[in-house]
Amino acid sequence: MTTIVRFAPSPTGFIHIGNTRIALFNWLFALQNKGQFILRFDDTDTLRSKTEYAEATIADLEWLGIEPVRIEYQSKRIPLYDAAAEKLTAAGVLYPCYETAEELERKRKLRLARRLPPIYGREALKLTAADREKLEAEGRRPHWRFLLPNFKDDPFAIARTEVHWDDLVRGRETVDLSSLSDPVLVREDGTYLYTFTSVVDDIDMDITHIIRGNDHITNSGVQISIIEALGAKVPALGHINLLTTASGEGISKRTGALSIGSLRRDGYEPMAVASLAVLIGTSENVTALPDMASLAAIFDPAATSKSASKFDPADLDALNRALIHAMPFEEVSERLAALGIKGDRAGAFWLAVRGNLSKVSDAAAWWTIVNEGPATDVAVAAEDIDFVRAAFDLLPAEPWSRETWKQWTDAVKDQSGRKGKGLFMPLRIALTGLTSGPELADLLPLFGREGTLARRP
Structure with missing residues (x-):
């Protein structure tokens, strides 16, 4: 089956x-x-x-x-x-009822006052054909209820079922069906x-x-x-x-x-x-x-x-x-292209930045940083300007790879004596305009030597 x-x-x-x-x-x-x-x-x-x-x-x-x-x-x-x-x-299990909403509410309150379950009392089952004709002649339209099988022989003698x-x-x-009203299956307008x-x-x-x-x-x-x-x-x-x-x-x-x-x-x-x-x-x-x-x-x-x-x-x-x-590049390439992220560097770019994204759309901001220059969120501190300018003079010659970042920072460390955050943070700010982000070892080849030099403060 x-x-x-x-x-x-x-x-x-x-x-x-x-x-x-x-x-x-x-x-x-x-x-x-x-x-x-x-x-x-x-x-x-x-x-x-x-x-x-x-x-x-x-x-x-x-x-x-x-x-x-x-x-x-x-x-x-x-x-x-x-x-x-x-x-x-x-x-015989779908039967017409003619009470209005107001009449049903009055009956419900009356049953509650008598400490009875506030369920429909099936009064419509007692209507004769003549009674129904009279009600319809008065303009009433029936709604139809399903007779729950919660009794043996007498529908008014409800038993636990x-x-x-x-x-x-x-x-x-x-x-337990005895605690429920017969459900309305058809409204007065005939809809179900x-x-x-x-x-x-x-x-x-x-x-x-x-x-x-x-x-x-x-x-x-x-x-x-x-x-x-x-x-x-x-x-x-x-x-x-x-x-x-x-x-x-x-x-x-x-x-x-x-x-x-x-x-x-x-x-x-x-x-x-x-x-x-x-x-x-x-x-x-x-x-x-x-x-x-x-x-x-x-x-x-x-x-x-x-x-x-x-x-x-x-x-x-x-x-x-x-x-x-x-997420592999192949899975997201079309969405990146829709953001304007395409070309030979798109795959390398995605692998470089995806670890810093919360949503795919966040990649657009990093694409702008890679192609147009650093963000304007943070500027290099005044006391770091001379250090950063001197560091840019030590940029290695091309071709560049992921190892270029280490080659460069090793040379800067040897000349300046700086290390740790004092060495890396001013360079990150100069390159990206941000204090955090993807590994600079991955970003630097995307910038290229000419693009990197353009970021020199």
């Missing part, structure tokens, strides 16, 4: 790191099992769903290296939901809710494993009941912990915080984002993995903590540096 997973975001905003963690868990699970990953947009909310958000999600997943075998839109699958709703109605499954992440899970469309799609697409946030645990108990009412097999379920911001707040698409697009624009590497998103809150050490295959090799859903994990973008910096410091 082929493993088939899905990621089903609502295109109502840009996906953030929390959504992406779920997508990554599914993608890695598919990789481990040589399975398939389906991207399915829950876009039945026509007022909030936007094409640009769906397109951005596709681009973000592609940037991360996630490759869906197919992309589906629930808005194009309405006839499938119609047929499933008719099946449930014919079976447990739904169990062995969760891929959390182990044995139990939901995610609780229903998700089930119908999972059945139709032969989804074998569902991995999603642990905020869906109760919902899973309901959906298992709907799946069984439709006569289908329940997929394996896994519920992972949610991510919060560094301050412990929930992450929302509405605010745009920690969106994948913003992290990409900030210059983070996709594998830095993926490594942190997957490994945070697990028993694995959080390290930067070079590719998805390496991440899949250590991925274990069951190693995930049950409590929420905090995602701090600052933690990305160390992972990003680790990836860049080991």
